[in-house]
Amino acid sequence: MPVIPISDSSDERLSDYRDLTDVALRRRIEPERGLYMAEGAKVIARALAAGHQPRSVLVSERWLDSLRLPDDTEVFLADEQLLETITGYQVHRGALAAMQRPPLPSLADLVRDARRVVVLESIVDHTNVGAIFRSAAGLGADAIVVAPTCADPLYRRSVKVSMGTVFQVPWTRAEHWPGALDELRDAGFAVAGLALTADAVALDTFAAAAGDRVALVMGAEGDGLTTQALAHVDQAVVIPMAGGVDSLNVAAASAVAMWELRTRD
Numbered sequence: 001m002p003v004i005p006i007s008d009s010s011d012e013r014l015s016d017y018r019d020l021t022d023v024a025l026r027r028r029i030e031p032e033r034g035l036y037m038a039e040g041a042k043v044i045a046r047a048l049a050a051g052h053q054p055r056s057v058l059v060s061e062r063w064l065d066s067l068r069l070p071d072d073t074e075v076f077l078a079d080e081q082l083l084e085t086i087t088g089y090q091v092h093r094g095a096l097a098a099m100q101r102p103p104l105p106s107l108a109d110l111v112r113d114a115r116r117v118v119v120l121e122s123i124v125d126h127t128n129v130g131a132i133f134r135s136a137a138g139l140g141a142d143a144i145v146v147a148p149t150c151a152d153p154l155y156r157r158s159v160k161v162s163m164g165t166v167f168q169v170p171w172t173r174a175e176h177w178p179g180a181l182d183e184l185r186d187a188g189f190a191v192a193g194l195a196l197t198a199d200a201v202a203l204d205t206f207a208a209a210a211g212d213r214v215a216l217v218m219g220a221e222g223d224g225l226t227t228q229a230l231a232h233v234d235q236a237v238v239i240p241m242a243g244g245v246d247s248l249n250v251a252a253a254s255a256v257a258m259w260e261l262r263t264r265d
Contacts, residue, residue, distance in 0.1 A: 036154035054098065110170055139258040194218050
């Protein structure tokens with residue numbers, strides 16, 4: 001693979017890697033350019049194993065030998081101080097890959113053979129999104145649907161926190177919201193919304209009676225599900241709590257809920 005030494009942070013070939021800490025900017029330019037960023041040799045390897053294609057890689061010399069890349073990948077080599085100047089932060093794992101963003105499946109194709117689906121509405125913290133994907137991968141959820149208002153699962157922080165499981169769990173972004181919940185119901189899913197409502201039933205009670213296909217909808221940090229989404233679920237469910245605590249962080253709640261709703265073949 002061609003290795004290109006870099007000594008100037010203003011090199012125009014590095015435009016994909018600049019200002020990585022500017023969240024608002026990256027939310028705009030990454031989808032526009034059809035790319036996302038993968039950080040660290042392990043995450044890059046998982047992206048490649050999922051069939052994703054690199055545009056280029058930016059790496060420090062001590063991490064170069066840890067990468068296994070397609071032969072035609074452009075590799076930009078820079079020292080660690082220059083990496084920080086280019087990206088805006090200290091790149092602890094020493095390697096960044098600008099990856100081609102793959103096309104997303106339709107909702108119908110995504111859930112055709114799924115039994116457990118997680119739906120995310122208005123979850124804006126990329127750390128929470130990444131953690132939910134990791135729980136989904138570890139606890140056997142088949143797919144994730146993200147609402148138009150949900151943070152990008154392929155944003156660098158989400159990918160990093162998920163340890164690359166955003167490449168492992170099939171997902172798509174809903175084109176219609178909250179109509180996507182009706183589409184899931186029409187596909188045979190019981191649609192449950194995790195919410196603190198007066199008519200909510202305990203999660204374990206719901207799980208005991210749940211059918212073969214369940215979609216669990218989770219809402220924003222703090223505010224929870226919108227009234228619009230709740231109007232399209234079959235049942236509100238709640239995790240029974242103790243100690244005067246009313247709820248868990250959405251990422252922790254997702255892990256508890258996915259464990260309770262796991263398939264038991």
